Amino acid sequence: MKTRLMLACLMFLLLTRCAEYTERDAVITLETGTLTHRIQAEGELFAVNSISINAPQSTRGPRFIAEVAAEYSSVAPGDLVIRFDATQLERSLRDADNALAGVLADQQFKGAQQAAELTNIGLDQRLVQQEFAFADRFSIDDVQIRSRLEILDSLQNKEFLGEKQSYLTWQEQSFASRSQGELDLLRLQKGQQQGLLEQAQSGLAALEIRAPHTGILLYEANWRGEKPEVGRMVFPGERLGSIPDLSLQHLRLQIIEQEAVGLAAEQQVRFVLTSRPEQVLEGKILSVGQVAQSRERRDPRRYIEVVVEPAAQHSFFLPGAKARAEIFANTLEQVLTVPLQAVFSDDSGQYVWKKYGLGFQRQPITLGAKSLTHAEITSGAEAGDTIALLDPEA
Structure with a gap:
């Protein structure tokens, strides 16, 4: 009799703890709504048409810079960019x-x-x-x-x-x-x-390099981080910089491979330049890279390159200007959504903890489209079901 009484007390305590669990904000009621897949990314502007500035290859051995125009200066056709020393x-x-x-x-x-x-x-x-x-x-x-x-x-x-x-x-x-x-x-x-x-x-x-078209002058740093300056030694064919055409610029974004799900051309993009955070600009995806690549040697993450065409060209667009963007990868109306943290999986498949009375039971489900935070439930649950956001067995 005492044993039965102790078991009854234990069951009562468990049910009480389960009831306390459900009274906290650790459950959610499934509802139909809009599933929006938004991807945050960072990148920079670049000129679509750009002329590369290279040291001439007509001589053997290195050259020395005798005169160089200021970086970020505007140039017109025929303007002097770099003049090399003629002594050698x-x-x-x-x-x-x-x-x-x-x-x-x-x-x-x-x-x-x-x-x-x-x-x-x-x-x-x-x-x-x-x-x-x-x-x-x-x-x-x-x-x-x-x-x-x-x-x-x-x-x-x-x-x-x-x-x-x-x-x-x-x-x-x-x-x-x-x-x-x-x-x-x-x-x-x-x-x-x-x-x-x-x-x-x-x-x-070929001692002088002159601008072939109107643009802005940009220099490239070598492996030591040095940009062209008077007295610097350069080798034949070495890339020194570029003169981009400012009339047409696009946005290049770098997206982590695991987050680049569902990206496709023509998707809408909103972005702001870090120099003008108050002005929201719009554009659309032109192309999505097929191969993920490492951006830094010590960074294990791999990135997908996405090229965005702005809806309009502005006078304050400059190549290399940093930007933060938000890509609207997918939008589904009137679908049953669930937070990804409430979805669990094992060898049998994916499931949620569905509330039955004072307790929870595993409920197998099938997922459809996903965003970074939510997923669409295509079968196994319906609107109005209450599910746990945390594993009750943990």
Whole structure:
């Protein structure tokens, strides 16, 4: 009897605690209403049309900035943006010009030397031919007229002339091959110096960078955080900045991948610039990035890039201006909604704790569209049901 009494008291206490639970604001009554999926994001304005400013690639080695226009200044077509120092290029031009003159002098000297040597070989060949013809013409083999020693000496002289003629022929061929190699080397050196000369001349012609159109001047920092300034060294092809066209600007937003659910083109966007927080602007989504990317090396989160077209272009729009935006990703009218914190899940699926009398029971449900805070219930519950916002078993 005492045991039954203790059990009854225990049940009464549990029911009392359960009743106390329901009396607190830890329950909600399901109602139909509007489900609005809004996504908060941050980003900045950027110019759709922008001309990149790069250091010229027509020279070898780095350059030094001699003059630079002020950043954020307005420029018109033909205005000077950056002028580079010409000292190094003038030195390169002078060295290349001197080296080319030396190669041309060597080429002229080598040509004269080869012509003289070739003339000498030609003279020797003609002399040998004349001697050979004379020896052949006045050769007498009669032993009655000349002694045998004289006849042998005449034959040896003819043989010597023949060998000398062959040697001169070989010398002429060898000279042609050798002289051709020397001329080819000089022509190669000449072409190399001409290339350096033309490179220095084109570099001097590209000492100035001028604005191609009207816009605002923006500079980019290098990996050390340094922007273009007088005396800074830049390398060929290095990106120094840009001149954006201010007539058409869009908004680029970065949205955490987990929050970028349901984004699509043509969705409405409201945004404010941090410089003008009192003015609410409107726009629509132009494109949604397909691949999430990391924004910072130490940030594990990944972001989806969204491009927004403002409804109107304003004179106070500047590239790089920071903005806070709210995207209306989805709006559903007259749907049964539930806070996401009241939805639980296990291996069997999703469920809520539905109130029955003084207690709560699991009620399986099926969810539809979601926002960052609420979800649509498509089956398993109906309007008027009371559910717990916290797990009663916890």
